[in-house]
Amino acid sequence: MPSVFIQNKNPVSLRKRAVVTDRANARDVLAELLRRRKVDESLRIKSMDGRVFIPVRDGSDISGNMSLSEEEFEKRFFHSSPQSRIKRELEARGLATDGAPEKWTRFGSSVLIRLPEMDEGARHEFASVYAAVLRSSSVYNITGRVRGQFREPEVELVYGPGGDVAHTENGIRFNFDPAKIMFSPGNVNIRTSVREMDLDGKTVIDMFAGIGYFSLGIARYSRPARVHACEINPTSYGYLVRNIAANKLGDVIQPHLGDSRMVSPEIKADAIIMGNFLSFSYLPHALRRIRPGGIILLHDTVSSDMLAVYKYALYRRIGMHGWKGAVLEQKTVKSFAPHMWHIYVRVMVSDNRN
Ligand SMILES: C[S@@+](CC[C@H](N)C(=O)[O-])C[C@H]1O[C@@H](n2cnc3c(N)ncnc32)[C@H](O)[C@@H]1O
Known part of the structure; x- marks a missing residue:
């Protein structure tokens, strides 16, 4: 440019x-x-x-x-784009600009980029250019995908001290370490849309709370009486507790460390948030806790040819446990892999046994 x-x-x-x-x-x-x-x-x-x-x-x-x-x-x-300033600076240092990332994700004072294959010295030199132009203290290279049950990112620190960042989104402050915790930029609309949910006086269970991706937004904007935020990974749980305090939401959110299938089985909810691709297999546990007429919000990955019929698979699964489902909304969040989509579904359930 x-x-x-x-x-x-x-x-x-x-x-x-x-x-x-x-x-x-x-x-x-x-x-x-x-x-x-x-x-x-x-x-x-x-x-x-x-x-x-x-x-x-x-x-x-x-x-x-x-x-x-x-x-x-x-x-x-x-007045030039950061992309062209990065390119100029790389050229001035005699570095190849082929494959130099033109996109990045910024979390507080850190940025995440995906560098092409190069040796360690060159990675550091490249990263120092991004840090200077983007005025960031630390730069991470994304080396793989988000993995495992804890949804841990595969990134390496290539420049700067690293450590915790304070990232603000929708007026909510998220503290976390980008080397340990994933925070999907592609999910921003879904995190934002929780603002629109009317949960006035309701009890909510967040079965995969992480650092508070959904719980914090719901507690801040949807006026629930209580949000039970369950998180199994002690590192994420530590940030969850910190973020509840940082956002002054301790009166509304109750954090629980452990497997959401086991945590406080006596709690019944009007809404259950399932922000994890394991949602489908966790449905029986959600149905054990939902009140009739309650809403389950789940995330899943679906192939292109299954998008239109996903809800019938969901109804079957819900029906197996004596409930009846009615999908209120199904949205495509983002592409997950070739012909695979990350979807979000809002389903109301009623007791079919009466
Ligand atoms: C990383 S979040 C999903 C990302 C989030 N939706 C976003 O907007 O970026 C999923 C969380 O669920 C947690 N988790 C996985 N299995 C769990 C379980 N059985 N009980 C409670 N938490 C669980 C993981 O440790 C992880 O922190």
């Missing part, structure tokens, strides 16, 4: 080496210098008395019949 030059009202001037040419030849000389990457593009080219002065990079070896001088130059100010 080309840089857009903006007028500098408060010029800063710098003394710099310059190639001097007459106006008639200026265009060709500039083109040649740009081709040879000699031009210092952070400074403004100046024109005086029929001559043009082109600032050149320090240490540039200017050969041929170009004449040189020392001149005062004004600094240029750019």
Whole structure:
């Protein structure tokens, strides 16, 4: 993307080496210098008395019949995309720009990128460019997928001290360590949509609470009487407890450490949140706790050809446990793999035995 030059009202001037040419030849000389990457593009080219002065990079070896001088130059100010600034900086350091990530995820003061294959030294050098341009203290390289029951990310710290970040989304503060905890940027709409749920005075169970992805939003915006947030991974649970306190939601959210299938079986709920792809197999446990007329919100992965008929599989599963389901909403959250979709379903259940 080309840089857009903006007028500098408060010029800063710098003394710099310059190639001097007459106006008639200026265009060709500039083109040649740009081709040879000699031009210092952070400074403004100046024109005086029929001559043009082109600032050149320090240490540039200017050969041929170009004449040189020392001149005062004004600094240029750019409005350019971070992607083009990253590319320029990588080039200036002699690093290959092929495959350089043009997308990243920012969590507080850290960014996550997916670097192409390269050795450790180059990874660090690349990451330092992203840190400088994106003004981030730490940079992580995504090396794999989110894995296992605890949904742990595969990332490596390639630049900076790492550690906990404070990430704000929808007015909610999430503390977590990106090296230990996944936080899916693609789920932002679903995390946001909990705002619209009217759970006034209701009891909610979050069976896969993590660091509070859904529990915090529900407690803040949907006016429930109580949210029981269950989390099996002690590391995530630690952040959950911290985040409840950081968002001052301790009166509403009750955290539980352990398997949501076992935690406080006596609790009955008006709504059950199942933010995990294990939802389908956990349905019997949710049905044991839901009140008639209650809502179950579940996430799953489905192939393209099953999208339209998913609800019938769900009805069958719900029916096996003596309940009747009515899907109120089914949404595609994001692509999960080729021809596979992450979906979100809101289903109301009523007791079929009466
Ligand atoms: C990572 S979250 C899902 C991501 C989230 N939906 C988002 O918006 O980014 C799923 C959580 O469920 C937890 N979990 C898995 N099995 C569990 C169980 N049986 N009981 C309680 N928590 C469980 C995992 O440890 C994990 O923290």
